[in-house]
Amino acid sequence: STPRPSAGHRIAAALDGLPARSVIASDPATSYLVSAFTDHFVVVTLDQHGSPSDSTVFERMARVRDLFDPRLPLEASAAWLTREQIDYILLDAGGFEAGDFFGVTAFLEPGAVLEKLRSRPDCLSESQRGDGMHLFAVVRQWAAALDTAASIRMPRECPRAQGDAPPMRSLGPFTLARFETKADTVSAGDTVAVEFCWTLDAPVGFGLPYYWTLRFDSPFPRGALYGEWYGKQYRRLVERRNGEFYRFTASGRIASGTALPDVWPAGAQAAQSASFVLPRSVAPGVYTIRVCVEQRAYLPNRTPADYLRNEDSLWGEATATVTVTALGSPRKD
Numbered sequence: 001s002t003p004r005p006s007a008g009h010r011i012a013a014a015l016d017g018l019p020a021r022s023v024i025a026s027d028p029a030t031s032y033l034v035s036a037f038t039d040h041f042v043v044v045t046l047d048q049h050g051s052p053s054d055s056t057v058f059e060r061m062a063r064v065r066d067l068f069d070p071r072l073p074l075e076a077s078a079a080w081l082t083r084e085q086i087d088y089i090l091l092d093a094g095g096f097e098a099g100d101f102f103g104v105t106a107f108l109e110p111g112a113v114l115e116k117l118r119s120r121p122d123c124l125s126e127s128q129r130g131d132g133m134h135l136f137a138v139v140r141q142w143a144a145a146l147d148t149a150a151s152i153r154m155p156r157e158c159p160r161a162q163g164d165a166p167p168m169r170s171l172g173p174f175t176l177a178r179f180e181t182k183a184d185t186v187s188a189g190d191t192v193a194v195e196f197c198w199t200l201d202a203p204v205g206f207g208l209p210y211y212w213t214l215r216f217d218s219p220f221p222r223g224a225l226y227g228e229w230y231g232k233q234y235r236r237l238v239e240r241r242n243g244e245f246y247r248f249t250a251s252g253r254i255a256s257g258t259a260l261p262d263v264w265p266a267g268a269q270a271a272q273s274a275s276f277v278l279p280r281s282v283a284p285g286v287y288t289i290r291v292c293v294e295q296r297a298y299l300p301n302r303t304p305a306d307y308l309r310n311e312d313s314l315w316g317e318a319t320a321t322v323t324v325t326a327l328g329s330p331r332k333d
Contacts, residue, residue, distance in 0.1 A: 012037040014133035026090040047101040062206040070112035094132015107258035155256030155270030158197035171293035175199040188327040189280040196272040210254040218285035220246035244283040292316025
């Protein structure tokens with residue numbers, strides 16, 4: 001069979017014949033290839049490729065996210081399409097790459113995006129380019145006349161708490177109003193499901209993403225040579241010797257449904273569900289779950305304590321405990 005052309009060659013073929021130096025709006029990954037394989041202009045760059053002197057890069061990334069967000073009507077992007085003098089919108093539905101660092105396309109599905117772009121043929125004239133490529137010419141005079149009212153992307157509401165309210169914990173710009181595990185006892189190798197209830201204390205802008213990290217810590221054997229200042233390295237030696245782990249870490253981006261924090265209303269509560277699999281080699285015992293929040297940089301920024309101490313930069317607030325039983329232990333319903 002004939003090998004499929006690379007994404008760059010498919011994009012170059014899709015844009016072949018357009019007026020030179022047209023302005024193309026697309027997701028960051030596709031835009032990166034547009035600028036590499038053609039002479040056209042793009043409105044966003046991929047992750048760290050933006051110029052440090054460009055003060056509008058985050059604003060343009062946020063506007064592209066709005067354009068490719070099927071929950072927002074096309075009208076929400078009308079003024080921006082006109083102001084940036086965008087000539088074409090390009091959607092690579094065949095090789096769509098979600099999950100860019102800044103979250104422009106974190107939760108988007110190409111089918112839903114395509115349906116949105118097709119909703120106003122009087123404003124966007126579609127040209128089917130084949131091989132998953134969809135090109136839309138912006139009809140400027142119609143786009144400029146669109147109603148710019150936009151619906152609000154609301155976070156998912158927190159379920160009503162059962163029993164006494166737990167203490168609230170301030171974590172950066174968020175308050176963790178509630179944290180729950182779906183089961184108090186799990187076995188090694190099981191899936192652990194958790195629920196966060198966040199409160200955004202003050203508005204946050206589009207930019208470096210916020211992540212939660214859960215640390216599961218259980219007591220480990222400590223001999224006469226143990227020292228706090230090198231406790232992490234000591235623990236790792238014990239884990240290698242015993243063939244089991246006494247710490248497990250899980251991490252994820254803070255979001256509520258598909259709404260990222262920069263669109264949450266300040267003061268509103270936002271629910272988030274997450275699940276992950278415990279390693280099969282985790283040691284049985286009672287684990288303290290600690291939660292921390294960080295605004296993650298593109299490259300890790302570590303300190304000596306991150307390599308030496310168990311109480312490192314991800315050492316968060318103790319919020320719950322869970323009992324882990326040995327691999328293959330019977331479940332308690």
